[in-house]
Each structure stands twice: as C-alpha cells, then as structure tokens.
Amino acid sequence: MQTHEIRERFLRHFESNDHTRVPSASLILDDPNLLFVNAGMVQFKPYFLGEVPAPYSRATSVQKCVRTGDIDEVGKTTRHNTFFQMAGNFSFGDYFKEGAIKQAWDLVTKPQSEGGYGFDPDRIWTTVYEHDPESAELWQKVAGLPAERIQYRDAKDNYWDMGVAGPGGPCSEIYYDRGPQYGQEGGPVVDEDRYLEIWNLVFMQDMRGDGSPKDGYPVLGELPSKNIDTGLGVERVAFLLQGVDNVYETDLVRPVIAAAEEFSGRTYGQNHADDVRFRVIADHARSGVMLIGDGVTPGNEARGYVLRRLLRRIVRSVRLLGVHEPVLPEFAAVVRDAMSPSYPEIERDFERISDVMRMEEDTFLATLSTGSKIFDMAAERAKQSGATVLGGDQAFQLHDTYGFPIDLTLEMAAEQGLEVDEEGFRSLMEEQRQRAKADAATRKSGHGDLSEYRAVLEQHGETEFLGYSDLEAGCRVVGLLSGGAPVPALSEGQRGELILDRTPFYAESGGQIADTGMLYGAGAQVSVLDVQKAVPGLSVHTVEVIAGDVGVDDKLTASVDEARRMSIARSHSATHLVHAAVRGAYGQRAAQAGSLNSPGRMRFDFTSPGSVSADVLSEVEEEVNDYLLQNVEVSSYVTSKDKAFELGAIALFGEKYGNQVRVIDMGDYSRELCGGTHVNRIGELGLVKLVSDSSIGSGVHRIEALVGTDALRHVRKEQLLVSELANTFKVPSDQLPDRISDVLGRLRDAEKEVERLRRERVLASAGSLAESARDIDGVSLVADTITEDVDAQALRSLVSEVRSRLGSRPGVVALFVADEQKVSFVVGTTPAARDKGLVAGDLVRSVGGPVDGRGGGKADMAQGGGSNPAGIGDAIRALERELRGAAG
Structure with a gap:
C-alpha cells in the first residue's frame, strides 16, 4: 500500500466517523515553545488549552512534522528521522477512551478491501499507563485483546503532557509484532524493535502544574472536559504494509537513495559507512524541501540554522560518497515527485525551493574550499610541531565557525596521517548543545503566565473587533491586570492591562503594529499605548490612566487615533501592492518572508534566488504608483480557504488560517489573505517611494518604503538636496551626475598624485x-x-x-x-x-x-x-x- 493511500485511508476512516478533515498546518507556526511543529496536535493546542473554543467537536488531520533533537543520529540507525507525518484524530469534549480505542482498532484491523489497513489482530499488542486499568479493560472489551498482550508501563512511557503547565493524561500505545526474526519474545516491554509502536492514543483528562507527572509530581485535578489526541506514524505504517524493514526503503524515501546511488556509482546496502550517508541524504532532502516550502530560508540562527545544517549535511554526505558536483536541486526534484501528491504546494512552489537549495549548495561548496585551506594550515602546523593529533578545539572551530563537518575533518586528517581529538571535539559540541537546551528551556515559559487571560476569555468570551468599520465605539471593561495579576481598578498615573468586551483598536498581528488612542469614561481618561493578543481571540490593551479611575464593568468610549490608523493602513495596503509588483517581476519564487507596517513606512521581506536588480526595483516602484492612479476600490470579504485559493489569493508562509478566511482585493492586481486594516481606495496612498533595499540573509531581500505624506516629504527633501548640489556645482540638475563624476575623477587623480609624492618622499629617506x-x-x-x-x-x-x-x-x-x-x-x-x-x-x-x-x-x-x-x-x-x- 502506497504512503499516499495510507494517509487517505486514515482521513476517510475518521471522516466517516463524523470528524472534520483539517489540513496540515505549516511547519513554522507562531508558537514560543516550538522551533518547528513536531506533533499532530500542535495546531489544536489553543483548543486543548481552552484559549479558544474548538470550531468542531471532532477533527482528523495528517500533520507534517520536523524534530531536530537527534540530527547527528540520523542515518546511523534506521529509526531516526527529522521529517515525518503524524496522522491523528481529535475529540474536544466529545468521545473519550472507548470511542478512541474502538475507532483505532477498526482502522488497524479492518481488511484492506474494506478500507482498513488489514493488520493481523493476533499480532497487535498494546501498552497502558500503570494507573489506568480502565484502558486495559476497554482493550479486552472492545478489541477482544487477551490480557497477556496488554502491558502496563510507568509515566515515563505512558503518560503524556506538553512539557509545560496544562493538560495531560495517560496514553495507550498500539504495537505490531514484526516476528521472531526481529527480536525477542515478550512484547514491547522486552523489545521495541520487534514490537513496533505505530499509534499512540492520549486520553487528555488531567490538569498539571509546573512539574510533570513523569517526574513524580501529582496532577492538580481533572479537566472540565476530557479530550482525545492520537498520533499514528504514517511512515512506520508504510514500511510495515510495504513489506520493507524501515522507512528508508518505503516508496517516498527510497527514490532519493536511488538518485544518490546513480550519482555516486555506489550501492545502498553494501557497507554501513555508505549506508549512513545514503540515509542522511534521503532524510534531510525531504526535510529541506518541506521546510523551504513553508518559508524557511538558510541562515545562522534558529530555524534558518537548522535548515542550513540539514542541507550541508547532505552536501557533506554526497562528497563522502565521491560526488563533488552540485546535486541538491536534483534531490529536491525527486522529493517533489514523491511528496507532491499529498502536498501539491511543493509542485506549485518548486522553482523557488530549488533556487534556495542551489544557492545554499553553492555557498557551502565555497565554504568547503575555505575550510579545506584552514584545515591544511592546521594540519601543517601540527606536523611541524611533531604532533600526531589535531586538537579538538581546532576541529570544533572548523565545524562551528567555518561550517566544516567533523566527518570530513576525520577523513582529511587520516589522509595526512593525523588523528583528531574526537573526545575534545565532542566535549565542546556537548557544551554547545547544553547552551542550546538552556535557551530552549528559557523559551518554554510561553504558557506560564496566561492563566489570568484565559480566565477572562472563559468568563466573557472573545473580544469583538469593530475596527474594520468603526474607529470609535462604546465598550465595557471585562478585565484589568497590573503586574500580571487581576485588580479591581486602576487609578490616575497607573499603568496596566485592560480587556474590553469589544474594541475598535487593532491588536498587533500580521506585520501591522497596534493602534493607539484614548478611552473615555465618567471622569476617566485612559491612554491606550499598545494592543496585543495575549491568547487567541483576546485583545489586551496596555494603558496608562491620565485622569480619574477606571474599574471592571466600567462603560467607556474607545477612540482610535484616526490619523495614525490611516497612516498605518496606507502602509499595509502599499505592502500588498509592492508584493504583487515584486511577484510580477520575479515570479512565484519571490514569496513574502515578513513585513512591518507602521505609520507612513513599510518594510517588505521576500525570498529571492539571486541578486535583486536596482533597475527592477525602480520598475516595481513605477508600476505601483502607476496603478495608484487607477484608484481602484479595496474590497474585503470572508470566504472558504479553498475558494480563496481558487480565486488566486496568496497566503503567507507560517500563518495559520482557519476554514473561513478574510480576503483583501485590490482589483485584479492584488488578492491576499489578510486580517489587517486597509484604505478604501488605493488612490488614498498618494505616493509609494522605495527608499532602501538590502540583503538580510541567504536568499532573503528587504525593501523599505515610505507612503503618503511621508513619501512626499522624502521626495521634497531629495529635491532640495539636488537643488543645493546643482547650485554648488553651478550646473543644471540633469547634468549633476556627469559633473559629480568628473569632480570625483579629478579628486581620485589628485589623491593618487599625493600618494605618489608621499611615497617618493618616504623612499628618499x-x-x-x-x-x-x-x-x-x-x-x-x-x-x-x-x-x-x-x-x-x-x-x-x-x-x-x-x-x-x-x-x-x-x-x-x-x-x-x-x-x-x-x-x-x-x-x-x-x-x-x-x-x-x-x-x-x-x-x-x-x-x-x-x-x-x-x-x-x-x-x-x-x-x-x-x-x-x-x-x-x-x-x-x-x-x-x-x-x-x-x-x-
């Protein structure tokens, strides 16, 4: 059974059981705790955490995931992967243990001719949490599993939580017995190679505090509504149903290894060292394509660094297989052909994906050349001093500073008759890992201080946003906080956070900064300094009381600073137009990679496969301003995401969209999914003036522009400067370039003459x-x-x-x-x-x-x-x- 069919059978099975099919989220959701999406439940976290009500009681999805904690182990075994697909079914306060067990058992054991996976029921084992006899009884009742094939495990293995304070619960894992040729008898507690886990059913029923039950901390109590979160490993099911030994031999991965065999002339399965390299290539090529497809670009920090590391490990492995010419785009094409039936966006965006991989490979090949020279110098110094070992600190510097892989260092050292202090290198690497873990632990406070916001949300519901149509409105205070703690009132001179039942103030999101303005009540004047979405659906206003007092339940009039809002709206609308013009110039590969819309100024980042021509940017500016003269209407409407894409609407990488999306149309020129505020007609922008462009990373370019009166002031300032220069040089302004070039040329000649005379005087001594x-x-x-x-x-x-x-x-x-x-x-x-x-x-x-x-x-x-x-x-x-x- 092909992997695409395995995915589809899973989704169809749960759709037939009244689950809503939910598309995979992007790998780069905006979550402070995660570098990448690493589990199927991540996009549903707000529902499990109670931050927002779930739009459906049951859901099913196949989520693309990336886990990077064991990158160095990938390839050494057949069990480690960075990219994988997690199929899951989710219940939000609907069915619980019995329903989850029944539906899982049906899919796993139902004959393939009836839409199931057709696993032999007599080879299925399960594990349950040691304090959850109920689940064991249900496996016997629902599935007829004999007690000897149900094993109990402690919290380390069979209790699940998010790693932070919040929901958790016992889990039950489904295993398949691969047979005696793969290991010992005795079930999963004895051998997890023979007994392979394919599905984990999480029974989310507890609320836990800062300490995890895995470490002996008690749970705080039961959740008000019990939920189901499951995860089936698509790749694991695939290699079982395809009769192969591991994921690297399945239909979606083996083609990449075949391509590597063709390039290298070597054969997979002949020796372990080469097999490790083949597996690294296959795994990382998939991960690289999927990450770039979701908008990640190679860089030196965070996500960009992980992607860069993955791609460079491919190049290193290819080189160790004896291939020295560029190959990443070819591997990317193999991944595209294998994965696009499930992820058609890879096919649509492949030109850009291939360009990014090609550029990174070219950069790294140059790095390898530099690293080789640095290594040669270090090796020569070592031999001159009589040493036979290259220091671990030198190997680490080559790796960390120059991106030079340790494998190549070891290979080249051996060629020169030297060893490498691997222990010293590993020690320095471990220090770096510990620093990274400490940084990650610091980030894991993302949910720690949100309980008060959630309490307001649960009691009063979401904040109604009025700002698309109204800049002034009546509202009621439903929450006040000072220092993160609720307070009954704020007095004159105090700062705090204020939550309204409805608001015209835009909360910062989507690159658009927050509104500011005033709140007025009976004797109270409150300045709104910032607005943020502390939890989804809740707008939190940072305020300072200018006069009087403001308390919970007070009725206020909210008034947005209109001039500032309109200036921001002009910037946001300009960003859409510049985006359209850039895509017109560079094609779909020029995808938005970030933006900032502030009063009178916009910043637009986009992926670019190469250098960005100044002439093209000049044409972009002219095209946008020509279109402004048409003064077309800016319209917004809500429709289904599929319908929006049918209409040609552009979605941004990393953004999470629901089934219903808001579309901003600027004629046929620009159509984007967007939740921001905009002008009514594009003529209101007046003028868009590009003032700078720069490269901000590998394959990412940044344009900054001024809009409206800010653009006009900039043009006037430049005109004044040109006029002053023309007067200084006593030529018409259109002759300034030639005149300045002539003066600079004569100045350079004079400087050369001065330098010549100085040298002559020096040599005379x-x-x-x-x-x-x-x-x-x-x-x-x-x-x-x-x-x-x-x-x-x-x-x-x-x-x-x-x-x-x-x-x-x-x-x-x-x-x-x-x-x-x-x-x-x-x-x-x-x-x-x-x-x-x-x-x-x-x-x-x-x-x-x-x-x-x-x-x-x-x-x-x-x-x-x-x-x-x-x-x-x-x-x-x-x-x-x-x-x-x-x-x-």
Whole structure:
C-alpha cells in the first residue's frame, strides 16, 4: 500500500466517523515553545488549552512534522528521522477512551478491501499507563485483546503532557509484532524493535502544574472536559504494509537513495559507512524541501540554522560518497515527485525551493574550499610541531565557525596521517548543545503566565473587533491586570492591562503594529499605548490612566487615533501592492518572508534566488504608483480557504488560517489573505517611494518604503538636496551626475598624485636609513620608526629599498609606523642574513610581543601589527637580542 493511500485511508476512516478533515498546518507556526511543529496536535493546542473554543467537536488531520533533537543520529540507525507525518484524530469534549480505542482498532484491523489497513489482530499488542486499568479493560472489551498482550508501563512511557503547565493524561500505545526474526519474545516491554509502536492514543483528562507527572509530581485535578489526541506514524505504517524493514526503503524515501546511488556509482546496502550517508541524504532532502516550502530560508540562527545544517549535511554526505558536483536541486526534484501528491504546494512552489537549495549548495561548496585551506594550515602546523593529533578545539572551530563537518575533518586528517581529538571535539559540541537546551528551556515559559487571560476569555468570551468599520465605539471593561495579576481598578498615573468586551483598536498581528488612542469614561481618561493578543481571540490593551479611575464593568468610549490608523493602513495596503509588483517581476519564487507596517513606512521581506536588480526595483516602484492612479476600490470579504485559493489569493508562509478566511482585493492586481486594516481606495496612498533595499540573509531581500505624506516629504527633501548640489556645482540638475563624476575623477587623480609624492618622499629617506645601520655581531641592523603617514604597501616598499642598499652584507631591516592606538611593522632580511639563518618570518614574532601584536610572512619579508606603540623601543631591543643570539 502506497504512503499516499495510507494517509487517505486514515482521513476517510475518521471522516466517516463524523470528524472534520483539517489540513496540515505549516511547519513554522507562531508558537514560543516550538522551533518547528513536531506533533499532530500542535495546531489544536489553543483548543486543548481552552484559549479558544474548538470550531468542531471532532477533527482528523495528517500533520507534517520536523524534530531536530537527534540530527547527528540520523542515518546511523534506521529509526531516526527529522521529517515525518503524524496522522491523528481529535475529540474536544466529545468521545473519550472507548470511542478512541474502538475507532483505532477498526482502522488497524479492518481488511484492506474494506478500507482498513488489514493488520493481523493476533499480532497487535498494546501498552497502558500503570494507573489506568480502565484502558486495559476497554482493550479486552472492545478489541477482544487477551490480557497477556496488554502491558502496563510507568509515566515515563505512558503518560503524556506538553512539557509545560496544562493538560495531560495517560496514553495507550498500539504495537505490531514484526516476528521472531526481529527480536525477542515478550512484547514491547522486552523489545521495541520487534514490537513496533505505530499509534499512540492520549486520553487528555488531567490538569498539571509546573512539574510533570513523569517526574513524580501529582496532577492538580481533572479537566472540565476530557479530550482525545492520537498520533499514528504514517511512515512506520508504510514500511510495515510495504513489506520493507524501515522507512528508508518505503516508496517516498527510497527514490532519493536511488538518485544518490546513480550519482555516486555506489550501492545502498553494501557497507554501513555508505549506508549512513545514503540515509542522511534521503532524510534531510525531504526535510529541506518541506521546510523551504513553508518559508524557511538558510541562515545562522534558529530555524534558518537548522535548515542550513540539514542541507550541508547532505552536501557533506554526497562528497563522502565521491560526488563533488552540485546535486541538491536534483534531490529536491525527486522529493517533489514523491511528496507532491499529498502536498501539491511543493509542485506549485518548486522553482523557488530549488533556487534556495542551489544557492545554499553553492555557498557551502565555497565554504568547503575555505575550510579545506584552514584545515591544511592546521594540519601543517601540527606536523611541524611533531604532533600526531589535531586538537579538538581546532576541529570544533572548523565545524562551528567555518561550517566544516567533523566527518570530513576525520577523513582529511587520516589522509595526512593525523588523528583528531574526537573526545575534545565532542566535549565542546556537548557544551554547545547544553547552551542550546538552556535557551530552549528559557523559551518554554510561553504558557506560564496566561492563566489570568484565559480566565477572562472563559468568563466573557472573545473580544469583538469593530475596527474594520468603526474607529470609535462604546465598550465595557471585562478585565484589568497590573503586574500580571487581576485588580479591581486602576487609578490616575497607573499603568496596566485592560480587556474590553469589544474594541475598535487593532491588536498587533500580521506585520501591522497596534493602534493607539484614548478611552473615555465618567471622569476617566485612559491612554491606550499598545494592543496585543495575549491568547487567541483576546485583545489586551496596555494603558496608562491620565485622569480619574477606571474599574471592571466600567462603560467607556474607545477612540482610535484616526490619523495614525490611516497612516498605518496606507502602509499595509502599499505592502500588498509592492508584493504583487515584486511577484510580477520575479515570479512565484519571490514569496513574502515578513513585513512591518507602521505609520507612513513599510518594510517588505521576500525570498529571492539571486541578486535583486536596482533597475527592477525602480520598475516595481513605477508600476505601483502607476496603478495608484487607477484608484481602484479595496474590497474585503470572508470566504472558504479553498475558494480563496481558487480565486488566486496568496497566503503567507507560517500563518495559520482557519476554514473561513478574510480576503483583501485590490482589483485584479492584488488578492491576499489578510486580517489587517486597509484604505478604501488605493488612490488614498498618494505616493509609494522605495527608499532602501538590502540583503538580510541567504536568499532573503528587504525593501523599505515610505507612503503618503511621508513619501512626499522624502521626495521634497531629495529635491532640495539636488537643488543645493546643482547650485554648488553651478550646473543644471540633469547634468549633476556627469559633473559629480568628473569632480570625483579629478579628486581620485589628485589623491593618487599625493600618494605618489608621499611615497617618493618616504623612499628618499632610504639612503639615510641605510647609513644609520648598526653592527650587531656581524649583522647590519636598521631599526627605526617612520614619522610619515604611510600605508602598509609603502612601508614594505621602503623596507625593500633600504634592504637593497645594504648590499651583500648580512642585514636586517625593521621599520615601524605608529599612531596613538596601534602600530604596524615590517621586517626584511638580505640574502646574506638568511644564509646565517635569520628568517624574517621568525624575527617578526620577537618584534610583535613587546607591542602586544603578532605577525607573519616569508623568509625575506614579514609584517604585523600591534596595539601598544609604547613598546616599539622594547621591540627593537628584542630584535637586537635575537641577532646576538643567532651570532652566538
């Protein structure tokens, strides 16, 4: 059975049991606790946490997931994967244990001819929580499982929670006995290779505090409504039903390995070392494609760093298989063909995905070249010192700073007859991992302080947003907080958080900053400083009481700062138009990667496969402003997500959309899913002026623009500047470029002439410097500080000239240039001096110490720099001692 069919059977089974089919969420949901979505229930967390009511009582989905905690283990075994698919069914206060067990058993054991998976019931085992005999009884009652195939386990294995305070509960896992050839008898508690877990049923019934029941902490009590959260491993079911030994041999993964075999000429299954590389390629290629498809781009932080690491591990593995040419786009195409039947967006967006992978591969190949040179230098130093081991700190620096994989370091070291201090390297890697875990633990406070907001939400419901049509409205205070704790009132001069039953204030989201304004009541004046969505559906106003008091249940008039709101709306509408124009110029690969809409100014980030042309950006600006002249109406409407996509609406990466979405139309030019505020007609923007563009990361470009009167002020300022320059240069403004270019050219020529004269003057001192040579045990030493302002090249030229004037005698020249904070120096030796063993590259080190610096170079000339000009005298004396020592 093909994997796509396994997914579809799961969804159809639960749809036939009155579950709503919910599409997979993006891998990069906005969750403070997660780098990537790592479980099927993540998109339903707000419902389980009680932050918002569930729109359905039953749901089913197949969620794409990425887990990155064991990246280094991927490939070494067949059990570790970064990308996987988790099929799940969910009940929000509807059916509970018996319903979940019955529906799971039906799907697992029902014949394939009737739409099930057709697993042999006699090979099914289950585990239950040691304090949950009810579930064991239900497996016997509903499924007819004999007691000897139901095993009890402790909380470490069979209790589930989110890792933070909130819902949790016992779970029951379904295992399939693969047969005696895979391990020992005795069920899952004895051997989890033979008895493979395929499905976990979580019975969410408890509320837990900060300490997890897994660690011996008691639960706080029962949830008011009991929920079901299950997760079936699609890939695991696939390799069982396809009669292969592991996920790497299934229909969605094996084709990538086949492509790697073709490129390398090697065969999977011949030796473990190559098999590890084949599996890394197959796993990471899938993960990379799926992450890029959801908007992640390679970078040096957070998600971007993980993606970069995955892609570079592919390149490393390919190289270790003997392939040195670029291959990532080819692997991406194989993944596309395998995965697009379930995820058609990969096919639609493949051009961009392929471009990102190609660019990252090109970057890394250049990094490998640099890393190889750094390694060669380190290896040469080690051998010169007589060492046979390359230090762990050097291997770690190659890995951490230059992105050079440890596997290649080990391989190249072996080629040079060296070992690597792997223990030292692993120790440094572990320190880095612990720092990362500490950072992750710090982030895991995302739900810790939300209980008061949830309490308001549960009691009063969601905040009704009026701001699409009204900027002033009557409202009632339903909650007040100060310092995170509820208070009955706020008095004059106090700051706090205020929650209204309805509000015209826009809460920051979707790149649009929050509204500000005032609240008025009986004798009260309250300034609204910020508005945020503390939990979904609840707008929390940060306020300062200007006059009077404000208390819970007070009726107020809310008034948004209209001028500021309209300025923000113009920026947001401009962002949509710029997005459309950029996509028109660069195609679908130019996808929005972030935005910021503030009063009069917008920022738009987009993915770009290469450099962004200034000419194209100029055309984008002209196109947008030409379209403004049409003054088309901006319309908004709510429709189904599928219908919106049929109409050509664009969705943004990482955003979570419900089944009903809000669409913003600006004629046929721009159509996007958006919850922000906009102008009524595009002519209200007046003018959009692009003021800067820059690269902010690998494949991500940023445009900043001014809108409306802010744009007009910018243009006027530029006009004034041009006028002043024209008056200064006494030419018409249209001749300024030529005039300025001419002046700059003459200035450069003058600077070159000044530099030539300076060098001539400096070189003219060569004779007197040579005459100042002192004899140090048979070696002529010229050591002095040059008072002229000379650069490094001029200083080298002077040393060379002085050295040549010393003739055939042994001679050493050391010249210094210093200012108040730093010193530069060059040391040169004559051939006769080198015959006596005086090497400039060695002498420069004795010079560097006294000036708190260092240097290096060749035998005839070396240079360096330091930060202690006061040490020049000591440096010259140190050089004299070196010469006497050499003579001795």
